[in-house]
């Protein structure tokens with residue numbers, strides 16, 4: 001029986017694993033990370049590489065190592081060129097990923113990797129039974145770190161197109177394409193947040209054709225996806241004092257700058273627009289029709305747009321993140337999220353991370369900062 005099983009080997013699962021291993025409280029043969037992908041951070045790496053993301057949005061102290069300045073030290077020690085940008089020292093994606101790999105090698109995290117999908121979870125006497133596609137495993141404590149990036153949000157019109165013309169539409173969270181360059185130009189990007197601009201910049205760099213970006217709202221410019229006051233007592237004190245979880249949910253919704261981007265990316269989009277490489281349309285899509293080699297995107301206010309491929313940057317489905325195999329678990333709020341205690345425990349010995357932990361961690365819960373907060377809480381419980 002393992003001491004800890006972490007379900008999900010993305011940013012969250014791997015942050016928790018490195019914190020546990022580096023604390024010395026958990027040995028590598030006492031820990032297992034279960035994930036269907038062949039390597040750690042598979043979803044993170046494929047999505048960010050597909051959209052051509054060059055720098056992270058978060059600052060240099062948000063990474064997977066418990067030591068806050070570890071990423072800056074790694075950049076110095078390895079003489080990395082252009083490691084950070086801006087006053088928040090946002091790290092380059094290549095630096096961030098190389099630092100993760102160095103951490104995984106240092107802790108031998110790879111030896112804790114178990115490739116399988118979890119299909120069920122059942123409580124036993126002071127243990128949990130984890131049923132996977134590759135057999136049954138047992139652990140004293142389990143952490144659910146399954147994220148949202150396996151749940152792409154498809155608008156209704158897109159679902160129909162995906163059925164009739166699957167090669168012409170792609171959500172950046174889908175696994176079917178490693179590179180959007182495999183799709184035929186011209187491109188229509190749907191979505192108005194940070195991923196849509198990364199994708200637009202990437203496509204404008206590799207194709208000569210004009211890229212169209214269709215979004216529902218004006219560009220929203222914010223440094224981060226919530227105010228940094230949510231990282232500490234400024235806002236978290238009153239959040240945690242609030243016992244009504246529905247009010248906490250409202251506080252999270254209000255705090256999030258959904259569909260926003262930092263100024264440097266907004267300026268990039270403006271430059272592409274100025275050079276005539278990017279066409280920006282703010283409107284609602286009312287439907288699509290595949291006509292020969294084109295897709296006709298019908299809009300409510302503007303004339304319809306013809307493109308060859310549609311790329312959705314519409315994020316994760318906003319429905320609650322409880323997968324089918326977890327629906328038998330009790331204690332959920334009306335918004336469908338687990339009711340957890342301060343140790344992020346849903347049931348005795350069953351902990352949660354990411355979206356599942358946001359009623360305790362707050363609006364940053366899904367981010368790297370949230371992964372670090374969760375990892376600190378979980379590591380403090382380990383013995």
Ligand SMILES: Cc1cc2nc3c(=O)[nH]c(=O)nc-3n(C[C@H](O)[C@H](O)[C@H](O)COP(=O)(O)OP(=O)(O)OC[C@H]3O[C@@H](n4cnc5c(N)ncnc54)[C@H](O)[C@@H]3O)c2cc1C
Pocket residue numbers: 007008009010011012013034035036037041042043044047048051053055056057058062116117118119145146147148149150195354355366367368369
């Ligand atoms: C394009 C993009 C850029 C971002 N940039 C930043 C940034 O700069 N800074 C920041 O703080 N945040 C950023 N985020 C937000 C967040 O940090 C990432 O989404 C991050 O990948 C979330 O990590 P995760 O571990 O929760 O989810 P994931 O990376 O999706 O990992 C979840 C893992 O759980 C596994 N899993 C799911 N179900 C099961 C199951 N049944 N059995 C076993 N395994 C399962 C999946 O296979 C997956 O590997 C960004 C997000 C995106 C999409």
